[in-house]
Amino acid sequence: MKALTWQGKRDVRVADVPDPAIKESTDAIIRVTSSGICGSDLHLYEVLGPFLGPGDILGHEAMGVVEETGADVTHIRPGDRVVIPFNISCGHCYTCGLGLFAQCETTQVREYGMGAALFGYTKLYGQVPGGQAEYLRVPQAQFGPIKVPEGPPDERFVYLSDVLPTAWQAVQWADIPEGGTVAVFGLGPIGQMCARIAAHLGRRAIGVDLVPERLDMARRHGVEVVDSARTDDVPEAIMALTGGRGADSVIEAVGMEAHGSPVAKVAHTLTGLLPDRAAAPLMSRVGVDRLAALNQSIGAVRRGGTISVIGVYGGMTDPLPMLQIFDKGLTLRMGQAHVKRWIDDLMPLVTGDADPLGVLDLATHRLPLAEAPHAYDIFQKKQDGAIKVLLNP
Numbered sequence: 001m002k003a004l005t006w007q008g009k010r011d012v013r014v015a016d017v018p019d020p021a022i023k024e025s026t027d028a029i030i031r032v033t034s035s036g037i038c039g040s041d042l043h044l045y046e047v048l049g050p051f052l053g054p055g056d057i058l059g060h061e062a063m064g065v066v067e068e069t070g071a072d073v074t075h076i077r078p079g080d081r082v083v084i085p086f087n088i089s090c091g092h093c094y095t096c097g098l099g100l101f102a103q104c105e106t107t108q109v110r111e112y113g114m115g116a117a118l119f120g121y122t123k124l125y126g127q128v129p130g131g132q133a134e135y136l137r138v139p140q141a142q143f144g145p146i147k148v149p150e151g152p153p154d155e156r157f158v159y160l161s162d163v164l165p166t167a168w169q170a171v172q173w174a175d176i177p178e179g180g181t182v183a184v185f186g187l188g189p190i191g192q193m194c195a196r197i198a199a200h201l202g203r204r205a206i207g208v209d210l211v212p213e214r215l216d217m218a219r220r221h222g223v224e225v226v227d228s229a230r231t232d233d234v235p236e237a238i239m240a241l242t243g244g245r246g247a248d249s250v251i252e253a254v255g256m257e258a259h260g261s262p263v264a265k266v267a268h269t270l271t272g273l274l275p276d277r278a279a280a281p282l283m284s285r286v287g288v289d290r291l292a293a294l295n296q297s298i299g300a301v302r303r304g305g306t307i308s309v310i311g312v313y314g315g316m317t318d319p320l321p322m323l324q325i326f327d328k329g330l331t332l333r334m335g336q337a338h339v340k341r342w343i344d345d346l347m348p349l350v351t352g353d354a355d356p357l358g359v360l361d362l363a364t365h366r367l368p369l370a371e372a373p374h375a376y377d378i379f380q381k382k383q384d385g386a387i388k389v390l391l392n393p
Contacts, residue, residue, distance in 0.1 A: 001016070001017060001018075001019050001020075001133060001134040001135050002014055002015070002016060002017075002133065002134050002369055002370070002393065003015060003017045003057045003129070003132065003133030003134065003369075004057065004058050004059060004130075004132040004133065004369065004372040004373075004391075005017065005054070005055050005056060005057055005058070006044060006049075006052045006053075006054065006055070006056045006057075006058055007054050007055070008049065008054065009045075009046065009049050010045055010046065010377075010380075012045065012058065012372065012373050012376050013373060014369060014370055014372055014373070015055070017055070017057065017133070019135055020129065020135050020136065020137035021137070022068060022069075022070050022137070023137070024070060024139065025070040025071040025072040025073075026070055026072045026073060026139065026140055026141055026142045027069075027070045027073070027137055027138060027139055027141055028066055028067075028068065028069045028070065028073050028076065028137075028138045028141035028145060029066075029067045029068040029069075029135060029136070029137055029138070030062070030063075030064040030065060030066055030067060030082060030084065030135065030136050030138060030145075031064045031065045031067050031134065031135055032062050032063070032064040032131055032133060032134060032135060032136055032393050033063060033064040033065060033154055033392065033393070034062070034063050034064070034154035034155075034158045034390050034391070034392055035059045035061055035062040035063075035131045035132045035133075035158075035369075035390070035391045035393070036059075036061035036062075036158060036159070036161070036162070036163070036189075036363075036388065036389065036390050036391070037059075037061075037132070037372075037375055037376065037379055037388075037389040037390075037391065038060060038061055038086075038162060038163075038189075039188045039189065039190065039255075039312075040121075040255075040312045041058060041059070041060075041120075041376070042376075042379065042380050043256060043312060044058060044121070044122065045376055045380055046380065047256065048122055048124075051122035051123045051124050052122055052123070053123075053127070056120070056122075056127065056129075056130075057120055057129040057130045057132065057133055058120045058130045058132050059119065059120045059130035059131040059132030059133065059391075060086035060118055060119040060120045060121055060130055060131060060161070060162060061086060061131065061158065061159075061161040061162045061163070062083075062084045062119070062130075062131025062132075062136055062158075062161060063081070063082060063083040063084060063148070063154055063157060063158045063160075063161060064081075064082065064084075064136070065079065065080070065081055065082075066078050066079060066080045066081075066082055066145070067135070069141065070141065070142075072142050073141045073142050074142070075142070075145075075147075076141065076145050076147060080145075080147055081147065081148050081149070081150055081157075082145040082146060082147055082148065083145070083146040083148055083157050083158065083160045083161050084119070084131060084136065084138055084144060084145055084146075084161055085101075085144050085145075085146065085160075085161060085162075085165075085339035085340055086118055086119055086121075086161055086162045086337075086339065087101060087102045087104070087115075087116045087117070087118055087336060087337070087338075087339055088104070088107045088116055088117040088118065088119065088126070088128065088139050088140050088144060089101035089102070089104035089106070089107060089116050089140060089143060089144065089340065090104055090105075090106035090107065090140050090142075090143055091140070091142070091143030091144075091340070092106075092143070093105040093106050096143075099338055099341045100338055101116065101338040101339060101340050101341060102115050102116050102335060102336035102337060102338050102339075103115045103116060104116035104117075104140075106140070107126065107139070107140065109123075109124060109125055109126050111123075112124045115336060116336075117139075118336075119131055119136070120132065132369065132372060132391055133369070133393065134369070134393040143340075144340070146160055146340070146343055148160070148351075149351065152351075153360075154390075155359060155360055155362075155363060155390070156350050156351070156355075156359060156360070157350060158390065159189075159193070159350075159359055159362065160339075160343060160346060160347075160350065161339070162337070162339070163189050163190060163193055163362070163388075164193060164342075164346050164350070164357070164359075165337045165338070165339040165340075165341070165342040165343065165346065166190055166193075166310060166337035166339075167190050167191075167193035167194045167196075167197055167310075168193075168197055168337075168342045168345060168346060169310070169337045169338065169341075169342060170190070170194050170251045170253065170308045170310040170337075171194055171197045171198050171201065171251065171308070172342075173306075173308040173310075173333035173334070174198075174249035174250070174251050174306055174307075174308035174333075175249060175306045175308075175331070175333075176198060176201075176203045176248055176249045176306075177248050177249075178202070179202070179203070179204075180203055180204070180248035180249065181203065181204040181205075181206065181241075181242055181247045181248050181249070182194075182195075182198045182203055182204070182205055182206070182247055182248065182249040182250065182251060183206045183207075183208060183226075183238050183247040183249075183250045183251070183297075183300050183301070184198070184205060184206065184207045184208065184223075184250075184251045184253060185208045185250065185251065185252050185253060185254050185293045185296060185297055185300075185311075186208070186209060186252070186253035186254035186255075186293060186311060187207045187208070187209035187211070187214035187215065187217070187218050187225075187253075188209075188214065188253065188254075188387065188388075189362060189387065189388045190253045190310060190311075191207060191209070191214075191251070191253035191254075192207075192214070192217060192218060192221075192362060192387070193357065193362070194251045194253055194310070195207045195218055195221070195223040196221050196223070196357050196358055197357060198251075199221070199222055199223065200349075200356055200357060204224070205223045205224065206223070206224045206225070206226060206238065206241060206247065207223045207224070207225045207226070208225070208226045208228055208234055208238075208296075209225070209227070209228065210227060210228045210229035211382050213364070213385040213387060214387055215227055217361070217387060220358075220361065221358055221361075224241065226238065226241075234296045234299075234300065235296055235299030235300040238300035239300070242302070245302045246300055246301050246302035246303070246305065247300055247301055247302060247305065248301075248302055248305050248306075249301065249305055249306045249307070249308065250297040250300055250301045250305070250306075250307045250308070251307075251308045251310060252293055252294055252297045252307060252308070252309045252310065252311050253310050253311050254293035254294075254311040255293075255309075255310075255311025255312040255313055256311070256312060256313050291318055291319070291320075293311065294307075294309065294311075294320075295321065297309075298321060298324055298325060298328070298330065299324075301328070301330060303328045303329055304328070304329045304330075305328075305330060305331070306330070306331040306332075306333065307330060307331070307332050307333075308333050308334070309332060309333070309334035310334070310337075362387070362388045363388045363389070363390045364385055364386055364387045364388055364389070365378070365384070365386055365388070365389040365390070366389075366390045366392060367389060367390070367391055367392070368391070368392055368393075369391050369392065369393045371391075372391055375389045375391065
């Protein structure tokens with residue numbers, strides 16, 4: 001089959017690889033019909049090379065049609081249309097029982113001290129082949145796959161794999177009071193949906209970004225925006241929009257890709273140039289992240305407010321302004337999305353005709369798998385108006 005493989009920093013290639021096969025009785029094989037490129041895939045493209053191997057298959061936002069199932073997979077069968085959550089969870093362990101599916105004890109990658117395995121996402125998360133491919137082996141398929149109805153286009157459902165549950169969790173974790181305001185830092189796909197979900201739930205959403213196309217998309221969906229490229233002091237701008245108090249809640253949807261941190265940018269660059277045996281310990285033991293967005297979030301939230309961090313970070317000792325966090329009495333919540341926890345909330349919003357979250361207005365590019373290297377390039381460089389890219393094998 002054809003699959004997108006990692007070959008080195010900023011070097012991804014479509015290659016012929018062996019077809020996946022059933023290995024365990026809890027496996028399934030799906031024929032992929034759509035797969036998204038996630039902002040966190042850019043960390044693999046740019047920074048997390050020390051934890052990848054040449055030939056690793058990328059992608060964790062897949063949906064498709066069931067081709068084959070193991071003996072213990074009974075809730076889906078060949079021919080069913082399914083979405084595959086990006087995290088791999090068993091559904092029956094202690095943490096799954098708590099609804100903490102991203103911490104599944106069955107698939108935890110204990111070698112690296114990490115949580116549940118993920119599709120297409122480095123040795124840190126199990127080195128499981130991903131879904132930017134023609135076919136995908138799905139472990140723990142007795143629980144994970146989400147059946148969706150026939151008929152509507154893939155764009156109705158593919159975001160249930162990651163974007164929508166991640167954004168929904170970020171809003172829930174933000175604990176926005178009724179009638180309150182949330183500032184969303186970063187208007188990539190996750191930030192766009194965070195703002196739309198908050199507005200759908202009756203909250204005021206203010207989005208912060210510097211990319212014109214992202215700002216325009218947010219405006220189309222009724223989101224107030226702050227253009228950080230034209231604003232000297234973003235927290236002050238948020239203060240001015242909230243009567244001098246600050247936002248009740250902030251969602252930080254940027255993570256390690258934040259602009260405006262030149263020292264950390266150098267750390268990213270140097271780490272990416274080191275051989276893997278040197279770079280991996282460096283990333284595991286020191287602070288290498290760009291913290292501009294997180295620091296601005298701390299400044300923009302009101303006293304006693306909540307910051308929900310959904311952007312991905314990779315450093316172990318990144319410096320935080322603990323005095324400010326403590327003095328303001330802030331609550332911080334963060335972590336990978338527990339995908340299946342939120343599906344019952346989200347499914348009614350994507351199956352009706354109304355499309356209240358505007359899922360049909362998120363993808364800016366729909367490209368064949370063969371053009372995936374080009375898709376990564378324009379997405380990473382924020383060129384050609386690329387906000388969300390879907391690949392079709």
